[in-house]
Amino acid sequence: MPRFQTTAVHAGREDFNALCVHAPPLDLSTTYPIADLDVGSASFDALVGGQANAANPIYARLHNPTVARTENAIAALEGTEACVAYASGMAAMTAVLLDRAQHGKHVLVLRPLYGTSDHLLATGMCGLEPEFVTDAAEIAARLRPETALVVIETPSNPTLNLIDIRAVVAAAGKVPVLVDSTFATPVLQRPVEFGATYVLHSATKFLGGHGDVIAGVICCDDAHAAPLRTVRAATGALLHPLAAYLLHRGLPTLKLRVEAAQANAQVLAQRLVEHPAVAKVFYPGLKDAVNGQLVGQQMSGPGTLMAFEVRGGHDAAAKLMASVKVMTAAVSLGSVDTLIQHPAGLTHRMVDEKVKAATGITPGLLRLSVGIEDVEDLWDDLLQALSRASA
Structure with a gap:
């Protein structure tokens, strides 16, 4: 084969x-x-x-x-x-x-x-x-x-x-x-x-x-x-x-795009974990009891998607989305360019509020679909946007 x-x-x-x-x-x-x-x-x-x-x-x-x-x-x-x-x-x-x-x-x-x-x-x-x-x-x-x-x-x-x-x-x-x-x-x-x-x-x-x-x-x-x-x-x-x-x-x-974007995502996830304006990062490449076992077995890699919660809730998330310049603030994912969106206000807006709260879809949560741009340009964009969001 x-x-x-x-x-x-x-x-x-x-x-x-x-x-x-x-x-x-x-x-x-x-x-x-x-x-x-x-x-x-x-x-x-x-x-x-x-x-x-x-x-x-x-x-x-x-x-x-x-x-x-x-x-x-x-x-x-x-x-x-x-x-x-x-x-x-x-x-x-x-x-x-x-x-x-x-x-x-x-x-x-x-x-x-x-x-x-x-x-x-x-x-x-x-x-x-x-x-x-x-x-x-x-x-x-x-x-x-x-x-x-x-x-x-x-x-x-x-x-x-x-x-x-x-x-x-x-x-x-x-x-x-x-x-x-x-x-x-x-x-x-x-x-x-x-x-x-x-x-x-x-x-x-x-x-x-x-x-x-x-x-x-x-x-x-x-x-x-x-x-x-x-x-x-x-x-x-x-x-x-x-x-x-x-x-x-x-x-x-497909494979070339996914692997290039995944490499970028791994870098960004690790850096976001250490940023003071970020309360939590959701990414399978950050090892825990469940994901750490399934990455490498069920999945051959952690992928290109992540979510992170910004301190300051909805207002900070809205400011960040309005501040990105290299990334595009838009729904959808999996494109060659990086997209960032707000699940609670967009893709999951029709989901019951109690369900959102129970499943971690908070007002400060942003979903990031990492593309194939240069990772340092993506990080620079996130840094300036996080700075504005936390101001």
């Missing part, structure tokens, strides 16, 4: 020699000619039924070759049989919830997780009855006969908790486990190796990597992928082929 970087460069390009192309073809067709009605009808049935491909794509909502190549490439990186791409990470999450609602109404969710995922689950919008826990040790005791899914995010958003996937899978028993692995990427973590059923990525983040694509993917085995394609066909939450093209273009540099 090729190593990760070779796979990142070549996956999804297996038919290029036969097509006599070097760059991924961009197929923008919305519909496809049907030369034979019987073949067309059979293709329609196959695609609506969740098959990955057919003799005729029929209609772009059912299948697109450019999207399919990108799916194949991401599945190869994640080590799964299949990948199903959607118009956003939330569309991908919604597809799994809609499918699992056919198997039972109860879903167990480990907090914290991305704010909009939390909101979608908490509202019961997809027909499920969520039960939230804040300790993975509670999962086994909370299972019911109608439990259809267990949802975790590791590293968690925004406090960077690492959750032992293997332990959660063991506790869940026969219940499928969905892992949002957006923060880690397949460079640092492949949840299926620890027994997860579904791996979710907001591909908007690291997989795209340049802040110009909104996309989501679910990686899983073929059996679980088929109904997800049926949901996508029925709901129309398809990924546009141009977005798929841009995702595919970014994959060869």
